[in-house]
Amino acid sequence: MKAFEFASPVTLDQALAELPNDVAKRDSVKLFAGGQDLLTEMKEHLVEPTKLVNLKRVPGLDRIELAPDGTLVIGCLATLGALAEHAETKNFFTCVAEAARSVGSAQIRSQGTVGGNLNQRPRCWYYRNEHAPCLKKGGTECFAYSGLNKYNAILGGGPSYIVHPSDLATALVALDAQVTLRSAKGERTMALEKFYSLPSEGDVTRETVLEPAEILTHVRVPAKSGWQSTYLKFKERGSYDFALAAVAVAVKSDGAPRTIRDARLVLGGVAPKPWNVPKAAAALVGVALGSAEGAASSKRAGELAVVGAEPLAHNAYKVPLVQGLIVKAIEALAAR
């Protein structure tokens, strides 16, 4: 790692004052939270900031609490471990707790934060190799497109084919989470889904619309009374890993047998951002959980979820994988 200054502000305004407004300088100053992704990037010389702005002395940013209206409010410095163990999150926002628990290892979850997880950089091995001047690093070519692309995108790719690595983002999008972005000019709030951008939509070297002088301070998940959710992640190995593919499913149901009245379905590990598939989710509505009709609708949702998929040479396996995960996730909800 190259040498850097370590600045520890005690207020958000002080932290914001440390950040450059200039897009060209955005990587010269980095926010430091858990450091579980950033330090690996610095060790690989993918970013070489001259200053880290340590957020840990700003009080209150690690809180997880349920607002009076039932909204779950998660501070950006809450650790993934704390979120995974948080009782109300487990009870009312189950897929979020499950996704948090699926991240990395116990060692990473004890330090890694919600803000860091949502802002982590891609895992594509061309991106992570300092000697590969790929599109994500300001180069002219996505080497994954014609290279070894087993782990890359089947949906939403081009010109870059990374997949977004965050488990938490997939689950949070399924529960309509909003993020609060703070800058010296004030605050803006947006759907987490809109926080992420496709490579074709904006700056191909970034995955989000976060401005250089902005901090993602909070995530808000609206109360979802009568909803159940689950996050299902498929990894290449039993120990800790990123998702080959994942699904977050949320359904609102009532009656006996429980009939689905509303649904959300979001795919992870298959696209450069959490891949929300509302048309597939709509196929689940109106059928009873656990019924033969329900099984058919899960299959139908799987077909709709991958509409437009364009697998690369080595990742066509993700299409049936994600369809299988959808069926299994809905079976899991029916069994609860």
Add this chain to the structure above:
Amino acid sequence: MENKSHGGVDLSRRGFLKSAGGLAAGGALGQGATAAASAGLLGDGVERASGEVEIELTLNGTKRKVKVEPRTTLLSVLRHRVEPALTGTKEVCDMGSCGACTVHVDSKPAYACLLLAIDCQGKAITTIEGLAQGDTLHPVQQAFCEHDALMCGFCTPGFVMALSACLDAKPNATLDELKEACAGNVCRCGTYPHVFQAAVAAQRAKQAGGAR
């Protein structure tokens, strides 16, 4: 857990290497420590550190002053910047992938290679050297010995720290939870079945013993 000294000769691997290659290496290190040092409050309440600064860490219950740069990892401090060195914490991947450097930070498991030492001030750091109470091994250490839960042994301190953190926090962890607790540790000898046996045995011993 300490390196035993026999007849005044330090027989640990590190002690041997030091006395064998000592002077040349010492000279090189001395010249490296010339970076400009600055730390402290500059009126705006923002604490800044750059170059070499002195910090205080709590290592195995003892407060230790140590000189670091902001980029110095806790792993580097443990192995290279405290005397006697705490080399039970192993450096393997240095990228948070293998678990060999697992320590406890305020009782939670963490990769020492992905922690900045300067950010560890005020936290209780426990390494494998601090796990035993005097001559009494932690139940996980004892069970690893009894169940032959190591081959080359290089990953062992990391596994022991990961499992001890889990069992101290969750005395009734299921086998799946114990496996999950060390899912962030890699053993290239493939000793996993014995590791899991030892984890279950340690749990039983803890439950029977009560105290720890």
